[in-house]
Amino acid sequence: MSAVTQHLLLGGERTAQLYELGVRRGGVLLVHASMRAAGGDAGDMARALRRALGPEGTLVVPAFTPENSDTSRAYLDRVRGLSDEAGAAVRAAMPAFDPAASPAPTMGALAETVRLSPGAQRSGHPQTSFAALGQAAAKLLAGHRQDCHLGEDSPLARLYEADAQVLLLGTGFDSCTAFHLAEYRRPAPPRRLYRCVVASEDGRRWWEYEDIALDDSDFAGLGDEFVRARTGAVSTGQVGAARSHLFPLRTAVDFAAEWFEDRRTSDC
Incomplete structure (x- = not known):
């Protein structure tokens, strides 16, 4: 069997798994x-996802860039134990965010494959951008305000309006970005300052x-309770070699908003 034939068969198997899990065509x-x-090649997985969604569907991935912020967890981990001089050198070398070129290495191979695909769109937030391929990509990613990571002026709110599904493909609920939208929907959520490098006429x-x-x-625990409480909404199955979960984004956000109201009462 040729390598090309193997790729075609593997892609067909993954597409069938996605259909069985409940991915909606269109x-x-x-x-x-x-x-x-999951195993295998990220390009093959991206093609399987797009086949499952069909020509009218839209595939969205996070394209976050904590690498250009000195208030991010990634930066603080990187400079821990360094001298002030060494920490300043790391900060000085941080590249300015460029939506057309800035990589998102911590988001994984599939996200980078989608971001780099011909025709891919990317939202403009310098820290928490999203990339998308498909018919609704431009509409979903438009208007991502630079002082709104993941709230009402971000693609997450547009995904909520579009009744999007979420696929955790070999990942846990601790990485479920959709839950963050529920944080914005709490009354008077706590706020903080963020800082990052952005492009300007002077370069950065x-x-x-x-x-x-x-x-x-607390997202992992929230996810566990979501699965138990919304058993009919969460579909679990195999995609490639990975145990995966599929569920409506709107259902997850609404559940999380109620969960936060009960659990997060002392942080305001």
Whole structure:
């Protein structure tokens, strides 16, 4: 059997798995993926996802860039234990965000494959952009305000309006970005300052802005309760070699908003 034939058969098997899981043809799908868990090639997986969605569907992935921020967890981890001089050198070398070129290495191979695909669109937030391929890509990613990571002026709210599905492909609920939209829908959520490097006429500049204090520390537990409480909404199955979950984004956000109201009562 030729390598080309093997690729075609593998792609067909994954597409069938996606259909069986419940991916809607013609729908909108937000995917968080671990190709290490799924196995195989990210390009093959992206093609299988697009085949499952069909020509009228839209594939969306996170294209986050914590690498250009000195208030991000990634930066703080990187400079921990360094001298002030070494930390300043790391900060000085941070590249300005360019939606057309900035990589998103921590988002994984599938997200980078989608971002780099011909025709892919990307939203403009310098920290929490999204990339998308398909008919609704431009509409879903438009108007991503630079002082709104994942709230009402971000693609997450547009995905909620579009009744998108979420696929956790070999990843856990700790990486379920959709839950963050529910944080914005709490009354008076706590806020903090963020800072990152953005492009300017002079090449680069530091930009500081205020947004809500995003907190994913309890997302794993939230996800466990979501699965137990919304058994009919969450479909679990195999995609490639990875155990995966598929569910409506709107259902997840609404559940999380109620869950936060009960659980997060002392942070305001």
